[in-house]
Amino acid sequence: MELGQAHWHCALNLVADSDLPVESGIGNGGGDTIYRLKEGNERFLITDVNNPQTSAMAQSGIxxxxxxxxxxxxxxxxxxxxxxxxxxxxxxxxxxxxxxxxxxxxxxxxxxxxxxxxxxxxxxxxxxxxxxxxx
Structure with missing residues (x-):
């Protein structure tokens, strides 16, 4: 891999491997963050985090x-x-x-x-x- 490609891959990893702060109301669930796709993000879209059934239902709907x-x-x-x-x-x-x-x-x-x-x-x-x- 050439040096220029290495910098490009590093920049892409920084963007793809982290959540993205945005203006309030534009993010996931009307918040101020767009969460990267990863296990557990559905918890930000449900109201009862203590109920595992709602978490499973959220995953099947996202x-x-x-x-x-x-x-x-x-x-x-x-x-x-x-x-x-x-x-x-x-x-x-x-x-x-x-x-x-x-x-x-x-x-x-x-x-x-x-x-x-x-x-x-x-x-x-x-x-x-x-x-x-x-x-």
């Missing part, structure tokens, strides 16, 4: 990774056109989440996500679709 998708001009980003996405959750299980397109006339409105399941939301697909316009 998504960690998913297939790429997009709508409108970004339809080419779908790995499964345009059916939905495989979503990996923090507890290790994978679930198929179908893509529910917005109702006619609801594009770019506050109600465009009605009927959809997180994280496969039309509003997020619109953001991803913007990358197609830029490139």
């Amino acid at each position: 998504f960690a990774l998913m297939d790429q998708f997009g709508n409108l001009s970004g339809i080419k980003f779908f790995n499964h056109v345009p059916g939905g996405c495989n979503v990996l959750y923090m507890d290790g299980h994978v679930a198929w989440v179908p893509y529910v397109a917005p109702a006619p006339g609801q594009d770019n409105t506050t109600s465009m996500d009605l009927g959809a399941t997180q994280p496969v939301l039309p509003s997020l697909a619109s953001v991803i679709g913007l990358f197609n316009i830029q490139n």
Whole structure:
């Protein structure tokens, strides 16, 4: 490994191996920190930390990774056109989440996500679709 690459890897490790302080209200759970993905982070998203069942339920509801998708001009980003996405959750299980397109006339409105399941939301697909316009 060259010296320049070593510095790059060190910088990446510093970012990826620590929590990220942000403005209040932007972080996880509306707080001031974005926690890196690691075992035990679900405790910051539950109210009863003494109940192990709520911790297990939190892990099964926090998504960690998913297939790429997009709508409108970004339809080419779908790995499964345009059916939905495989979503990996923090507890290790994978679930198929179908893509529910917005109702006619609801594009770019506050109600465009009605009927959809997180994280496969039309509003997020619109953001991803913007990358197609830029490139």
